[in-house]
Amino acid sequence: MPYTLIVGTRDWSSWSLRPYLALTATGQPFEEILIRLRETQHNATRDTIRKFSGAGRVPVLKIEEKGKTVTVWDSLAICETIAERHPEAGLWPDDWAARAEARAMSAEMHSGFPDLRDQLGMDFARTLALPALRPQTEEQIARILSSWEAALAAHASPDGFLFGRFSIADCMYAPVVSRFTTYGIPVSGAVKDYMGRIWTLPGMQAWLKASQKEVEDGIA
Numbered sequence: 240m241p242y243t244l245i246v247g248t249r250d251w252s253s254w255s256l257r258p259y260l261a262l263t264a265t266g267q268p269f270e271e272i273l274i275r276l277r278e279t280q281h282n283a284t285r286d287t288i289r290k291f292s293g294a295g296r297v298p299v300l301k302i303e304e305k306g307k308t309v310t311v312w313d314s315l316a317i318c319e320t321i322a323e324r325h326p327e328a329g330l331w332p333d334d335w336a337a338r339a340e341a342r343a344m345s346a347e348m349h350s351g352f353p354d355l356r357d358q359l360g361m362d363f364a365r366t367l368a369l370p371a372l373r374p375q376t377e378e379q380i381a382r383i384l385s386s387w388e389a390a391l392a393a394h395a396s397p398d399g400f401l402f403g404r405f406s407i408a409d410c411m412y413a414p415v416v417s418r419f420t421t422y423g424i425p426v427s428g429a430v431k432d433y434m435g436r437i438w439t440l441p442g443m444q445a446w447l448k449a450s451q452k453e454v455e456d457g458i459a
């Protein structure tokens with residue numbers, strides 16, 4: 240098995256969820272190593288992660304193949320690598336124009352929405368009260384909802400994902416589906432259906448089970 244995915248506490252680690260879903264979608268077996276986030280001792284989490292990657296952040300993907308070990312850090316770089324190594328999984332749309340949009344949407348998520356991240360932290364297994372939102376957070380939520388609506392309308396298909404078939408764009412936004420669910424952000428129509436589709440993916444349900452266990456065990 241060439242793949243080991245190093246993830247953070249599932250209940251909180253929105254960045255780890257993305258490559259987990261991408262790798263799961265390929266059907267390839269992989270090992271998982273869990274690193275507990277938010278350790279109270281100063282720098283304890285960072286120091287543990289640094290055993291795998293100098294960046295000191297999860298997720299990290301280790302690929303061991305033909306006597307060679309390659310370490311890939313950063314969720315988007317990992318998703319790209321998985322898509323490139325498993326073209327049969329179709330993790331980017333086939334059409335170049337749709338692919339360009341899917342990449343742009345993924346990059347927007349990767350580098351943006353700081354207020355949303357700050358105010359609506361991922362807490363996968365919990366339902367929490369919606370805090371008083373800053374105007375910037377409201378704007379970022381509205382932007383995400385309108386870009387989902389536009390993508391779903393432009394790429395309508397029986398699969399019902401952002402670009403028709405399940406893609407990296409869906410992996411990138413899956414943590415937002417969790418945040419919106421946790422805090423009860425009101426949604427309707429195509430967006431509500433889309434969120435339901437993401438939530439019931441086997442990978443999301445497996446992540447939910449693992450997050451619930453972390454909550455039960457008192458580590459999240």
Ligand SMILES: N[C@@H](CCC(=O)N[C@@H](CS)C(=O)NCC(=O)O)C(=O)O
Pocket residue numbers: 247251252253254255276277284285288295296297298312313314315
């Ligand atoms: N841009 C990075 C960000 C990763 C990131 O910030 N990960 C957080 C956990 S979700 C982390 O490793 N934090 C380390 C710490 O809490 O010390 C990526 O996409 O992978």
